[in-house]
Amino acid sequence: MKIESLTLHHISMPLVAPFETSFGRETDRQCILITLRAAGLTGYGECVATRDPGYNYETTGTAWHILKEFVAPLILGKDVPDAADFQKRVAGIRGHHLAKAGVEMALWDLLGKRDGKSLKEMFGGTRAKVEVGVSIGIQESAAALVRTVASYLKKGYRRVKIKIKPGRAVEETSAVREAYPDLRLQVDANSAYTLETAEALKPLDDLDLLLIEQPLYEDDIWDHRRLQAELKTPICLDESILSPRHARYALEMEACQIINIKPARVAGLSQGIAIHDYCHARHVPVWCGGMLETGVGRASNLAIASLPGFILPGDVSASDRYYQRDITKERFVLNGDSTIDVPTGPGLGVTIDEEALKQFTLSEATLKAE
Ligand code: OSB
Ligand code: MG
Numbered sequence: 001m002k003i004e005s006l007t008l009h010h011i012s013m014p015l016v017a018p019f020e021t022s023f024g025r026e027t028d029r030q031c032i033l034i035t036l037r038a039a040g041l042t043g044y045g046e047c048v049a050t051r052d053p054g055y056n057y058e059t060t061g062t063a064w065h066i067l068k069e070f071v072a073p074l075i076l077g078k079d080v081p082d083a084a085d086f087q088k089r090v091a092g093i094r095g096h097h098l099a100k101a102g103v104e105m106a107l108w109d110l111l112g113k114r115d116g117k118s119l120k121e122m123f124g125g126t127r128a129k130v131e132v133g134v135s136i137g138i139q140e141s142a143a144a145l146v147r148t149v150a151s152y153l154k155k156g157y158r159r160v161k162i163k164i165k166p167g168r169a170v171e172e173t174s175a176v177r178e179a180y181p182d183l184r185l186q187v188d189a190n191s192a193y194t195l196e197t198a199e200a201l202k203p204l205d206d207l208d209l210l211l212i213e214q215p216l217y218e219d220d221i222w223d224h225r226r227l228q229a230e231l232k233t234p235i236c237l238d239e240s241i242l243s244p245r246h247a248r249y250a251l252e253m254e255a256c257q258i259i260n261i262k263p264a265r266v267a268g269l270s271q272g273i274a275i276h277d278y279c280h281a282r283h284v285p286v287w288c289g290g291m292l293e294t295g296v297g298r299a300s301n302l303a304i305a306s307l308p309g310f311i312l313p314g315d316v317s318a319s320d321r322y323y324q325r326d327i328t329k330e331r332f333v334l335n336g337d338s339t340i341d342v343p344t345g346p347g348l349g350v351t352i353d354e355e356a357l358k359q360f361t362l363s364e365a366t367l368k369a370e
Contacts, residue, residue: 001110003075005368006103007035008067010060011294011360012051013323019292020137022165022192023054029292030060033327033357034067036075036106043110044352046297047102048264055190055291056098056218056239056265063099068367071103077369083107083270090267097242097267104268105300105348112347118303119349120342123273125306129339131313133159134321135188135290138168142175149176149183152321158338159184159313161213165192170203177207184313188213191239195223204233210312211236211258221246225255234258238289242266244274251284258312262289263304264297272304280309288314295319295328299348302332306342316340327357 010032018027032047049063074089083104090100108119115122134157139145149160162173164187173187186209193201193215201215211234216223218239228235234257241247241259243266250256259279263272279286288305291297301316318340319331328350332340343349 001038001081001114002079003036003038003077003369005037005366006067006072006076007364007366008064009033009035009357009364010064010362011327011357012362013294013327013360015292015322016320016324018137021054021163022138022190024052026050026292031294032060032063032067032102033294033296034102034106036103036110038110039114041110041113043106043108043113043347044296044350045102045104045106045109046294046300047098048291048293048297049098058096058098062096063102066093066096066099067103068365071099072367075103076367080107082111083268087268087270098264101264101266101268104270105263105297108269109347116346118344118346119300120303120306120344123303123307125303125342126308127306127342129335129341130302130305130310130316131159131338132316132334132340133157133161133184133313133338134317135161135315136163138163138165142172145172146175146179149180153180153183156334156336156338157317159186159210161186161188161315163187164189166197166200169201173204173207173209184210186210186213186236188238189215191216191218195226198227205231209233213260214238214240221250221253221255224250225253228255228257236260238262239265241275244271244278247275247278251279251282257284259284259286260289261286261304262291263300264291269300269304273307276304276307276309285309285311287312288316290315290317292322294323295326295330295332295350296348298332299328299343299350302340302342303348313338325356325359327353327360329353
């Protein structure tokens with residue numbers, strides 16, 4: 001499709017409750033909404049870079065710069081037929097995966113709207129609804145954490161992930177396990193440990209966890225192999241997997257047994273699908289991670305999670321777990337069986353609430369083909 005314009009909205013949305021991880025605490029979530037126009041159609045994508053470089057090195061500021069100065073000139077006025085062509089065009093831009101992924105998402109939305117197909121249909125998704133869990137930030141105390149877990153179980157979530165960091169892991173996770181002996185439970189350290197300090201995580205190995213997510217350095221795969229050799233609990237990698245190649249390295253090295261697929265982290269949905277296909281062929285379980293997405297990114301996550309290899313519940317919770325007001329008219333709700341329905345409308349299957357978008361916009365820019 002010949003791309004006529006690209007619009008960026010830097011937005012900030014208040015979270016219903018602060019979200020604290022080993023790298024920081026967020027009360028408002030920033031991201032960039034990307035709009036592509038082509039052939040009388042509008043496609044939307046979400047760039048999940050946040051205000052601070054805590055999860056990885058990208059921020060809303062770096063993404064804005066890369067999108068405006070480098071990605072836009074490669075697509076404006078150009079015929080971009082599909083995601084593979086888009087990836088070829090941006091291959092000369094090193095890194096900046098979150099920026100690239102936002103545009104690829106908008107392209108999929110355009111293509112789906114043109115063809116009258118949902119992302120799920122285009123990807124070959126096999127499920128109409130996907131199993132989901134909830135990711136719970138670091139709380140004030142172990143007792144507060146147990147109360148928070150209880151509140152989500154009451155809402156119907158049947159899998160819980162808790163954020164951990166040094167000094168805030170064993171007591172907290174043990175308390176949740178004691179309160180809920182049969183709960184599907186997992187933890188996420190967001191790279192807060194070293195091979196040495198990870199010794200402190202050994203007691204977690206006896207808590208029957210589904211997985212331990214990204215305990216070590218974000219730029220490392222090898223030391224995860226060393227740690228995995230000492231644990232019976234599967235290690236799952238998030239930050240360390242930046243491409244389908246990394247997925248192969250990690251599995252060949254036996255650095256992990258499970259992969260968290262966040263399409264944004266690997267530069268786009270097409271790359272996330274490639275990792276899914278690679279893992280599925282090897283019977284390696286994957287699940288869909290989250291970045292506190294708006295309704296736009298949430299629709300995209302649900303679509304990819306409908307692929308058959310996503311056998312573990314994703315971090316794709318209901319809209320009300322994150323935002324009182326979202327930028328999509330659609331809100332995602334939790335079904336009684338801890339699932340969320342995959343959108344069926346053309347493209348992402350969501351519509352933008354322009355009023356809400358205006359309310360949350362910090363700055364806006366439109367770039368047009370010459
Ligand atoms: O590591 O999975 C992570 C949120 C922001 C940055 C990193 C992570 C997360 C989450 C939240 O765990 C998942 C969600 O969107 O509910
Ligand atoms: Mg993670």
